[in-house]
Amino acid sequence: MKRDVLEALNKERHARRAAIVVTNLDNGSSYLLRQEDEVKGPLGEAVTEALRTGKSCNIEVEGHALFLNVHVPSPRLVLVGAVHITQALAPMARIAGFPVEIIDPRTAFATKERFPDGNLQACWPQEALARMPLDDYTALAALTHDPKIDDMPLQAALAANCFYVGALGSRKTHARRVERFLTAGISQEQIARIHAPIGLDITAANPSEIAVAILAQIVQAFRTRGIKAGK
Known part of the structure; x- marks a missing residue:
């Protein structure tokens, strides 16, 4: 060469x-x-x-x-929210080959005791993402249910063309999110890329099952993603 x-x-x-x-x-x-x-x-x-x-x-x-x-870069997973779902999802994602980064400004949740093996950042998403910018080989899942924490990284993931963008919440919660994003100038086409409610529909009933559904959807998105290289 x-x-x-x-x-x-x-x-x-x-x-x-x-x-x-x-x-x-x-x-x-x-x-x-x-x-x-x-x-x-x-x-x-x-x-x-x-x-x-x-x-x-x-x-x-x-x-x-x-x-x-x-x-090709190794795909990585950014999880916003050090919640119960994250406790189940992070180790499963690592087994599947995704390096995991966890972000949560709430220090009561983002502790080494709850995430002993995680790349854990107890800070606001804008601080963490300034140090580790998103890209199209990154998946991002927002899991806090709090717009003050979730909205910024979701918008950043759309702007960075992350191969997967997911958000926890009901259809009603997501409808309110859509209104906020439209007001912020984000197009309907971009917003449609958000997987919400998050995860494949496997009738998940607890945090561990929801984690399985999310990881399956992330793998599916990565393996079926489109790469612009001409036709």
Whole structure:
């Protein structure tokens, strides 16, 4: 791999953006494709699938043998609210391969005793997210039921195009949230990306079951997400 390609790849990886190194196996030349690059035709279709699955592969395009070396960020999960659901969801998400960050300004909830293994931040979401910006390989679930805590990170997740955005609450609660977000200038199309009520409908009846429903929905969203790489 040429030095300029490697340097460009490292820059994308540092910024938590997906990229593919395309190597021509016939002559050894290579170049970098970033996730926002528009690629058309058969190569574009292969790039789209490779970015979606995260799997490197050999392909043939117009008589040329190519190797697509895929580099995608690890998906992560940000949980707003150190609540009972979070206590069940955080360890399950880690088992599923999602690094977890928990945010809650309420120090009575955000304690090491309740979350001994968590990346726990006992501060307001705007402070935490300033240190760890959201991106499209991040899932965010707002679980406090408190608009003063939940609204800001939900809006930030929509702006950052997080692959999953979910919010705890009833349909009535979400209807009030929609009114607030519309007043704040957020489009109906953006708001429609919020999974609310949160989680797959498995008739969950307690915090642990709700956690299962949320994690299943997050995995589903990640595995079926759309990557803009051309058609």
